[in-house]
Amino acid sequence: MGQVAVREESFGELLRSWRQRRRVSQLDLGIEAEVSARHISFLETGRARPSREMVLKLTEELGVPLRHRNRxxxxxxxxxVYPEREVRAPEMRVVREALDxxxxxxxxxxxxxVDAAWNLVAANAAAAMFMEGVPVELLREPINVLRLSLHPDAMGGRLxxxxxxxxxxxxxxxRQAEASGDGRLAELHDELAAYTYPGVDLNVAHAPGPADILVSLRIAAGDRVxxxxxxxxxxxxxxxxTVSExxxxxxxxxxxxxxxxxxxxG
Structure with a gap:
């Protein structure tokens, strides 16, 4: 059987998708970009072609991630316009030094x-505590921090x-998946949401009290919490x-x- 060609979305379709994702009307976007709502409509329907500067202005106003601005x-x-370098590339030395x-x-x-998909990029020595006793299959590259946090055989079993x-x-x-348009995050959400924890009632959560400020992770560590x-x-x-993510x-x-x-x- 021949391969089925996948149609690439047009600029207009992508623009409309991001505008709707941000819940911005054509009028509001036009005001921010200093063009008419009619022109935004023409761009979305393909009746007008944007300049390079207009693409950059519209994506800036919509807060589109750099990866998708390139798209x-x-x-x-x-x-x-926006380069994508490996973290270990020579040009990224100052970034690595800052992270270290x-x-x-x-x-x-x-x-x-972590990167945009919550995969581990680097960690300090103290972070090894999150990987103690974790099955080796969860520690194969790429190591996903959210998967470690909720997997029942990792931190999910100690929280x-x-x-x-x-x-x-x-x-x-x-919320991050919706805002970023990153399908990897939506898939990760569905995976994590499907985890089961025998004997744990997931509908029972601590109600914030007067002294609470933040949601803390309460981790069992031997005889300590x-x-x-x-x-x-x-x-x-x-x-x-890469840096933006x-x-x-x-x-x-x-x-x-x-x-x-x-x-x-320590």
């Missing part, structure tokens, strides 16, 4: 660097407040696809007992 440029007949300093400086607390952490992570992942929250940091003003997730102790335990283990 819209190519659909409009232009070469990609941040990871090392966060010890003895765990910190990891004492699994229901609330799971609900929070799945909600954030779903480690309580941590996380922060996410990204690079400012990136113009490289990197995120640093740092874990912080929620109480002095956890801080002492992590300092002692």
């Amino acid at each position: 819209l440029l190519m659909a409009a007949g232009f070469a990609p 300093k941040i990871l090392a400086g966060h010890e003895p607390y765990p910190a990891v660097v 004492l407040n699994l229901a609330e952490v799971r609900a929070h992570l799945l909600y954030q992942l779903r 480690l309580s941590m929250f996380t922060t996410i940091a990204t690079f400012g003003t990136p113009v490289d696809v 990197l995120a640093i997730e740092a874990f912080w102790p929620s109480d002095e007992e956890t801080a002492a335990a992590l300092r002692h283990s």
